[in-house]
Amino acid sequence: MNRRELISYSLAGAGLSIAGVPMAALAQQTKGTINVMVQPEPSGLMLGIVQNGPTQLVSGYIYEGLLRYDEKLEPHGLLATAWTRSDDGLTYTFKLKSGVKWHDGKPFSADDVVFSVDKFLRKTHARLRASLEPLESVRAIDANTVEFKLKYPFGPFISLFDTGSMPMIPKHIYENTDFATNPANAKPIGTGPFKYKEWVRGSYIQLVANELYHTKGEPMVENLYFHIIPDAASRAAAFESGKVDVVPGGAVEFFDVARLAKLPGAAVTTKGWEFYSPHSWLVLNNRKAPFDNPKFRQAVMYAMDREAMVKVAWQGFAKTAAGPFNQHVKFASDDVTKYPRDLNKAKALLKEAGYKGETVKLLPLPYGESWQRLAEMIRQNLIQAGIKVETTGTDVAGWNQRTAEWDFDMAIIYVYQYPDPALGVARTYTSHTIAKGSPFNNIEGYVNPKVDALFDAGAKALTDADRAKAYAEVQKILTEEVPVAWLHEINFPTLYRTKIKNPISSGVGLNDSLSRASIG
Secondary structure, three states: OOOOEEEEEOHHHHOEOOOOOEHHHOOOOOOOEEEEEOOOOOOOOOOOOOOOHHHHHHHOOOOOOOEEEOOOOOEEEOOEEEEEEOOOOOEEEEEEOOOOEOOOOOEOOHHHHHHHHHHHHHHHOHHHHHHOOOEEEEEEEEOOEEEEEEOOOOHHHHHHOOOOOOOOOOHHHHOOOOHHHOHHHOOOOOOOOEEEEEEEOOOEEEEEEOOOOOOOOOOOOOEEEEEOOOOHHHHHHHHHHOOOOEEOOOOOOHHHHHHHHOOOOEEEEOOOOOOOOEEEEEEEOOOOOOOOOHHHHHHHHHHOOHHHHHHHOOOOOEEEOOOOOOOOOOOOOOOOOOOOOOHHHHHHHHHHOOOOOOOEEEEOOOOOHHHHHHHHHHHHHHHHHOOOEEEOOOOHHHHHHHHHOOOOOEEEEEEEOOOOHHHHOHHHOOHHHOOOOOOOOOOOOOOOHHHHHHHHHHHHOOOHHHHHHHHHHHHHHHHHHOOEEEEEEEOOOEEEEOOEEOOOOOOOHHHOHHHHOEEO
């Protein structure tokens, strides 16, 4: 590749699937239906405009990105077959797969990539827009070649090309239109293995196999039905009765998972969440006393029995968080200050912090009974250390509003951290992300210029060694100053029928894997 460093070639180009299964060995005929639970009902299916979890679950089969990522977060080709990075880290060149067609039969080309990134997603996709700040330009060199030029090296750039972060949008349908009101939003058109068929609000969404799909032998089933059932107990009963075959993590209460997994022909897996790296913590409002004192925040960490929470609230489907980085996030370090439960240390720190016994309020995450159990255990743990705590309930809309408007003392939250700290970790600790209106940035109000500088250095460093050095130091500082109280790395369990073969085949799990699944 001349002077350029070859990063990777698509396994598809070598005749292999992402899981390493020879394509020739896979079924060549679509058959049957897979019934999946989706909770809650998506607000829309146009993935370039709506990026919440339910939309990604359904629309990840309609739209596609240039790359997929395996459980080790290594990139593989999807709409791209090969990609290179220049020696100075400023130019990325992608070769696109030839012969790809949109669901309406029009050809997919490099012009669609340029339009998607530079025109559509920069305007509609807030998370991607922030990650594209280093991007200087994107251009089509020919029909199957795209070049991205960066203003400065950006370490995680190659992690931006998954379907959820950078879905390809058909230029011939959206160019020179109002993106938000385009009629195609109601009947989305992508290049994916399944096509939109029908949405009966409050009941189900149906996708059907794409007969024009560009990967031979996929998909291997004819229909995907995504069922909408509002009540958690009814969702568990639907799996128990056989109405649904696949239940994504979090759709039924954690205490129901073990029982449902023991049903005849049922199984459970925690694979398929590696790309998202869900991380939970207790947000501490650093703007107000007593949370403005690091000693009080350290006392909160020592007061909590997070191991007991793993057993009771999460039924074993979680791991105590070591600090600000989920273990799946690149550059996660174990060389940090640890906080095993120690009530004596907690009480001593409260005394040093000058805590006078004032009551603080805890805002639980209103996502079901498992989260309520977690909140009650936190409250009891803090009371045992001598902190007076009151729990204040709210619905999902109220939780979003109160956290986004900083109207809380302590609030439970979980976020996706994605594969790289520059994509999903920095936003919750750097001071330039402090802005009212979103619950998923630095809502605790933590400010430390050295932390800002280290996250900036980690994002822009050219080598992994330099990046690792910056992120190791920032993890030490954060675990000393405790801007938030870290709780758990959640291992969401997916329930499925064993007749579904290969239900999880990538680091984004159910959001794209069922196109490679079959019914045995």
